Amino acid sequence: MDKLFNSHWFVKIISFFIALMLFAMVNMDDLTSQPGILPSLSDRTSTLEEVEVSVLYDEENFAIVDQTEHVQVKLSGSQSAIAFFQLMRPTYEVFVDVTERQEGVHTLSIQHRGFPGDLSVSIVPQFARVELQEKQTVSIPVDVELVNTDGVKEGYSVGTPMVSPVNVTVTAAREVAAEVADAKAYVDVTDADKMLEEAVPVKLYDSSGNELHLDVEPGIVDVRVPVTSPNKSVPIKVSREGELEEGLSIESVNVEPKEAVIYGPFDVIESINVLEGLTIDLDDITESETFTMELPVPAGVQTIDPEVVEVTVNVAEEESRQWSDVPIEMIGASDETDVRFNEGEDDTLSIIAHGAETNLDQFSVDDIQVYIDVSGLSEGEHSVPIKINGPQNIRFSVSKTNVEVIVSDQSESE
Structure with a gap:
């Protein structure tokens, strides 16, 4: 078939037949007007059903809340004019113009353009109803809903989602804009095991939960969902090495905070009950002192919180007391x-x-x-x-x- 259409002679033959058909239609009226050649032919009509009615209006300030949407268009003219229209299907428009009208219900005569001049155009009904309402812009906070929260990987937990921007705007007819109750962005967290970052479309709903198909700006928001690995809190142990100089004694050793949260696979963290590895050298301490110390990360642990702690060593003069006959x-x-x-x-x-x-x-x-x-x-x-x-x-x-x-x-x- 492609070879046939690419043939030079085939294109010429098709072009000839189209030209011949157009010539016959254009000259048919002349032939019918000559007595004795063909019997007289009357004008023909053609009906276009369900023709869409366009509305010209101030789109920046108003919205259409109701209108006559379709009409019937009857075309009358010579047989050749009707046939030519049906063959060529020129661009045409059936419309009403309310650009100068304000809010309210308007009934106007339906206009048309683009139909051939040798055709008579009749529109049924002749008038269209258009209801305009002033536009209103409302700001709605975006609510992120997590889907399949039971489907995150075992031991992982989902945190509070963050969305940007936090609000979207909806511009619509005043009564329609008032129906908007919620703006939602849905994020599926199935098999999530790390931070999710997604661009998510925004959906609008009324107070009954019915979705509203309105223009929203922006239509897509950025959502970040924290996903936390398995974790547990464990106490922090501070070991000691060396000795204080003679005459001094440790009054207390305090760690702030006293516990740390370790994150990692279940089989790793379940066996860790205390966080070890912090050591203070008593040989270097001559008075009460506070150290900032980095917490060691046990093997297999992914992260630790906090990463550093404050260790305060309080020293005082050493005293002695004696007990006898201790069993x-x-x-x-x-x-x-x-x-x-x-x-x-x-x-x-x-x-x-x-x-x-x-x-x-x-x-x-x-x-x-x-x-x-x-x-x-x-x-x-x-x-x-x-x-x-x-x-x-x-x-x-x-x-x-x-x-x-x-x-x-x-x-x-x-």
């Missing part, structure tokens, strides 16, 4: 063994607590545990080291560091 607890003995202090071995000792006055004022001997661990000891005599669990920032001196015990089989002792 030594024995732990770790099995049911199959009998463990006793060696004959002549005292099961108590004296303790001296060293620390800042404020800490010693709050300290009681009941706040410490003095014990020996005899688990795993074989039968016989053993010298076991004395251990002390007590409050932080207080150090202890004891009257002895070891005690002698005898381990025997339980069945033999019975």
Whole structure:
């Protein structure tokens, strides 16, 4: 077929037949006017149905809220004129002009243009109704609605969306503009695992939730939706190395904030219960001081909040207080063994607590545990080291560091 249309002779033949047909239609009226050649032919009519009525109006200040939309157009003329119109279909327009009219209902005679001059044009109905209403511009805040929030990746959470601009404007007929209740932008968060940034179309709704198809400016807004990975809060631990110079004691070590939020995969963060890695060197501290320290990021953790903390070390002059006859607890003995202090071995000792006055004022001997661990000891005599669990920032001196015990089989002792 393409080869046929590209043929030089084919185009010439088609052009000849079109010219011949046009010549016949143009000269048909002359032939019918000559008696004895052809019988007389009367004028023909052609009816155009559902012809759209255009309205010329002040579009900047007014809006059309109602109008006659379609009419019927009857064309009358010679057979050749009708045929030529039907063949060529020239551009025509049926319209009313209300550019000089104000708000209200107007009934005007329908006009036309573009029809051939040798045709008579009749329009039914002859008048059109147009209702104009003054335009009004309203500003509406954009509400971002998240779709499929249950579909975000496991453990991730969606934050509050941000939209720019925060308001859109709607210009429409006064009564129509008053119907606008909401401007919404919808964002689908299915499988979201990071910040979403999308250009989203704005939809308008009335108070009943029906969508309104009106011009809105801008029609598209930029939306950012924060998506947070799995996270948990953990306490921050500050370790110490070195020693204060003689005569000084730590009164307190404070971290601000006391906890940090770690973000990362579930299998990583679920095993982290404390944030370690901060260390202060007591050798360098001679007075109360505050440090800004960067928090270490554990392996596998994506981010941490905050990234830095303030560590305040308060020091004071060291004081001492003594307690006597503090009992030594024995732990770790099995049911199959009998463990006793060696004959002549005292099961108590004296303790001296060293620390800042404020800490010693709050300290009681009941706040410490003095014990020996005899688990795993074989039968016989053993010298076991004395251990002390007590409050932080207080150090202890004891009257002895070891005690002698005898381990025997339980069945033999019975």
